[in-house]
Amino acid sequence: MTALTGAVVPRKYLPVLVTAGLFVAMFIAGGARYEGFFSTQVVLNVFIDNAFLLVVAVGMTFVILTGGIDLSVGSVVALATMVAAVLLNAGWPPLAVIVVVLLIGAGLGLGMGCMIHFFEIQPFIATLAGMFLARGLCYTIGTDSIPITDPAFTAAAQTQIGLGGGLWISPSVLIAVAVVAIAAYVLHQTRFGRTVYATGGNEQSARLMGLPVARTKLGVYTISGFCSALGGLLLAFYMLSGYGLHAVGLELDAIAAVVIGGTLLTGGSGFLIGTVLGVLILGLIQTVISFQGTLSSWWTKIFVGLLLGVFILLQRVITTRKK
């Protein structure tokens, strides 16, 4: 039997396939139930509304693949919107603002990575500290929502890139897709990426194998910080405001997306495409609930909760059967 499943689909692809199947099933079920659901634009809208989450979840995937976790992403996103809004209002050129925001994100990530690696602090704790720090910094900048009026940012918010046939996406989607493509390449085609998997598989062994575990761990938290900042910029494009209360709880959405995408929380196993599907599923649940119209948005949480439960059980079954 093992030989059979092994031959048809290698077991490692199983969680991703289940996620993909679920996505298709949800889409078809939605299409059967709601008028106007069954269209490409609905899927594109999911992308448009969740581009920032997708970028953040990509960073989270790197971290989780090494067996770590990054709780700071939501706060870093908020901080990014805040810094961007303030600097733009102070008259900085948009490009400089973008560079500064990305550097701040990457720097915060690197700092947490150092805490985790050099002082051997649990990732959960180190990034929890980072989460409070970044959120706190938001409020030292300002407690109110700061509108963004910069023309470049508003253009990014309002541009519709036509795909023909009346379909369109926002520039943010392009950026998110590019991030996914680059990240997938890095994870599967480069030494750094494979070392990420090795570290998650067995950190001790990876070190004894002579792999640069230290650099890799610092790298993934830096990437996660960078992705959070970039996600923050995309959110700023989307909301056209900076606010300390943006993206509250986003870290949990990102973790949920990664887990639903079939990546093991213990590290070493998972695919970026799974994360993309995870984000799409989260987005699709919201879409379904808005189409339904009568359900309260709390149902989103309930569905996500159920899904998470199912997926964690599934992972459990798959990993124990492997033995």
Next chain:
Amino acid sequence: MTSAAPILQLTGIGKQFPGVTALDDVDLRVLPGEVHALMGENGAGKSTLIKVLTGVHPADSGTILLDGREVSFASPLEAQNAGISTVYQEVNLCPNLSVAENILLGREPRRFGRIQWKPMRRRAAERLAALDLDLDVTAPLSQYSLAIQQMVAIARALEVQARVLVLDEPTSSLDTGEVEQLFKVMRNLKDQGVAILFVSHFLDQVYEIADRMTILRNGRREGDYPTGELGQVELIAKMIGRDLAELERLEERPPARTTGTLLQADQLGRTGGIEPFSLTIREGEVVGLAGLLGSGRTEVARLLFGADHATGGSVTIDGTPVSLRTPQIAMTHKIAFCPEDRKADGLIPDLTVRENVVLALQARRGWTRPLPREQQAQLVDRYIKALKISPADPEQLVRNLSGGNQQKVLLARWLILEPRLLILDEPTRGIDVGAKAEIQRLVAELSDGGMAVLFISAELEEVLRLSHKVGVLRDRKLIAELPNDDTLTTEVLMQTIASGGRS
């Protein structure tokens, strides 16, 4: 040859762990083109010396000269870059990665930063071919047995163009053919002037391959000797500081005082695991299982312990049919199973020796009835003494024990249950000669006391010495069941395996 300048010279190496002096003023000289054996009991400090040399642990004192230049490595990576390639004790690879990645990651062929998968797979396959192995290099490593993983680890070490190759118990899971293959490769490297530092508890292997040896005892150096000038008996005496003869003197095994049948398996089998077999185990009997790696020895054990589901056949214990669906059920029938892979299936490295030892006993009592601390301490102390676990500290973390001592802790966990049937899968893997004799004696004692033992070992001598009856396996099939009388020798066993039992 002795006139050549040493490629590696360690002087006055000291290393302390909290509460333990692992190394005390140790010297080691390895010449180019020699196989140098590092010998010593479990916990003597062999692995620690290797880890200090290769930058896993910093040394507390002493100097390391590589090719005459002083070096001090901060990580295994630096040691590797300086030309020291190491296979550490226990397989240290990433089970989630493919075989090819495990061999080449860190040195994979790249173009513009992109991994060249095709050449990478080819190179990995070539490396394995040199070890006479033909694997699917794209499959995850976790699919393969411990022995193959060990070979893959060796292949990885051979990938580096090393001047010094360090092998810490590389052969503990290998069978004779694989060991021969490894030795062939080692001789080859030796001819090219590579220095090889080799650790093994198999004395025959050491005498076959090593030119010189350095003996450690309790973290101190006993001396170094050309292999030819030191007999086995003297070597053992130097390693353990007393005579082995008294240990080895296992009385002629008395015939099993077979009071009655304990367990009877009838056409028990598992599709894809092992073909249906019938086996009777009597009280007080030691049943040995012999066969090559992958012949189904472990599968038999796992079926009898309920770790795998049988797809056919039946088992009776004391004449009553039982269904051994789970290990818990097997445990209530007083069956205990000490598995082969202590890392994956057994020990919890972050718990103490005491906690690891009482784990199974506590599980059997149920978690609502905790074992009193005092009783725990007593029991654990008894087994620490019986098995000579060192350091003899029940509160030491298991991760800090040497490999052989970890194995003893695992053994203690199951002995403490006082089972009626004890299944031992390679219990002496990685255990030094003294402790091995100790464990063999313990098995003999237990069986004299009425316990039945199913004893699995790759070493036929050991199986023969202990068993009353030997089951021979081949290709996942029990092909013969031979009473251990005077006519049964290792040759007969090997022939039976080779002929497939049709003689």
